[in-house]
Amino acid sequence: MITMAARGMERPLLRRARMMPDVSAIGAVAADCLVKELETWPKPGLVSHVDNGSHDDMDAGTFRRSAAAIRPYLQRLADAGAFGCGMGRLRIIGLEAERAMFAATSGVNTHRGAIFGLGLLCAAAGARAGGLVDPELPLGDVVARLWGDSILDGPVLLHSHGSVARRRFRAGGARIEAARGFPSIYGIGLPALRRATVVVEDTEAARVEACFALIASVEDTNLLHRGGLDGLRFAHDAARRFVDAGGVCASGWRARAQSIHESFVARRLSPGGSADLLAMTLFVDVHERPIP
Numbered sequence: 001m002i003t004m005a006a007r008g009m010e011r012p013l014l015r016r017a018r019m020m021p022d023v024s025a026i027g028a029v030a031a032d033c034l035v036k037e038l039e040t041w042p043k044p045g046l047v048s049h050v051d052n053g054s055h056d057d058m059d060a061g062t063f064r065r066s067a068a069a070i071r072p073y074l075q076r077l078a079d080a081g082a083f084g085c086g087m088g089r090l091r092i093i094g095l096e097a098e099r100a101m102f103a104a105t106s107g108v109n110t111h112r113g114a115i116f117g118l119g120l121l122c123a124a125a126g127a128r129a130g131g132l133v134d135p136e137l138p139l140g141d142v143v144a145r146l147w148g149d150s151i152l153d154g155p156v157l158l159h160s161h162g163s164v165a166r167r168r169f170r171a172g173g174a175r176i177e178a179a180r181g182f183p184s185i186y187g188i189g190l191p192a193l194r195r196a197t198v199v200v201e202d203t204e205a206a207r208v209e210a211c212f213a214l215i216a217s218v219e220d221t222n223l224l225h226r227g228g229l230d231g232l233r234f235a236h237d238a239a240r241r242f243v244d245a246g247g248v249c250a251s252g253w254r255a256r257a258q259s260i261h262e263s264f265v266a267r268r269l270s271p272g273g274s275a276d277l278l279a280m281t282l283f284v285d286v287h288e289r290p291i292p
């Protein structure tokens with residue numbers, strides 16, 4: 001069993017509020033997290049309900065259609081997790097979800113990374129609600145424990161933007177993130193979201209904080225694809241400066257965040273992997289809220 005502790009990354013032993021055992025709600029919660037990610041602004045270079053960021057082939061409507069189309073598949077992944085299915089079955093459902101996404105968006109890739117990562121978290125939530133694993137085990141550890149090896153051994157996409165960027169820059173990407181139990185969610189996104197929620201009591205601002213914290217450290221293959229190493233460094237530095245200056249807890253944060261958003265758009269940079277990880281952070285937050 002691969003746990004965060006076994007990998008030397010201790011997580012605090014929190015008692016977790018559980019949304020159990022309602023397996024049938026998992027897909028709807030996950031789709032709602034995709035919509036909440038969309039409805040977060042300013043997010044550097046990314047599409048939101050306010051503008052299209054660095055994209056000219058998709059807008060908020062494209063993302064809403066995509067989230068609605070993949071919602072039933074996220075639920076099927078949760079059900080599959082509750083039935084103890086292996087990675088082979090999850091992959092089949094994931095690929096069907098990708099086809100539904102492309103049909104809903106006329107061929108635009110809105111959520112492939114989210115289908116993969118959030119889909120695995122849905123399956124983990126299903127396995128937990130179905131009593132197949134310790135109900136206290138964090139969802140990321142459930143993914144690593146049940147499917148981590150198969151995620152790494154599975155077939156790779158040879159021609160996706162991400163796979164080209166990963167080979168060129170030796171980057172990790174979505175599979176490594178999932179196989180390791182989502183360290184970016186537990187180590188970065190979730191702590192940032194929760195810190196900001198306590199201080200500012202503004203849920204959209206807290207999502208902005210988590211988004212910037214993720215962009216500041218994730219090796220995002222979308223940034224590498226569009227901007228190479230210089231693009232990734234630019235994004236890391238800009239987001240890090242925002243967080244270090246107090247993030248959304250500092251006065252004037254929205255104007256600063258908007259200006260960084262515009263600087264990404266000017267360079268056509270889009271941290272799609274961090275956007276996916278924001279949605280996954282929201283999902284984990286719902287399922288693992290500590291009991292006060």
Ligand SMILES: CC(C)(COP(=O)(O)OP(=O)(O)OC[C@H]1O[C@@H](n2cnc3c(N)ncnc32)[C@H](O[C@H]2O[C@H](COP(=O)(O)OP(=O)(O)OP(=O)(O)O)[C@@H](O)[C@H]2O)[C@@H]1O)[C@@H](O)C(=O)NCCC(=O)NCCS
Nearest residue numbers: 094109110111112113114119160161162173174221272273
């Ligand atoms: C395993 C797959 C995810 C394979 O994907 P790939 O080989 O492409 O791997 P990655 O590069 O690792 O990234 C895949 C997507 O994951 C997001 N992502 C990027 N970096 C990270 C990261 N460090 N951690 C986590 N996630 C990351 C990202 O997704 C978002 O970007 C997509 C849009 O990208 P693109 O089409 O390139 O868009 P544009 O820049 O707009 O293109 P142009 O306009 O320039 O032309 C969007 O989907 C976001 O979600 C990465 O793209 C997986 O696909 C796979 O094997 N699937 C099979 C199904 C399966 O196994 N499912 C398991 C059960 S659910």
Ligand SMILES: Nc1ncnc2[nH]cnc12
Nearest residue numbers: 038046047110272275276
């Ligand atoms: N809001 C967003 N904008 C651009 N790419 C994304 N990938 C996932 N969410 C995204």
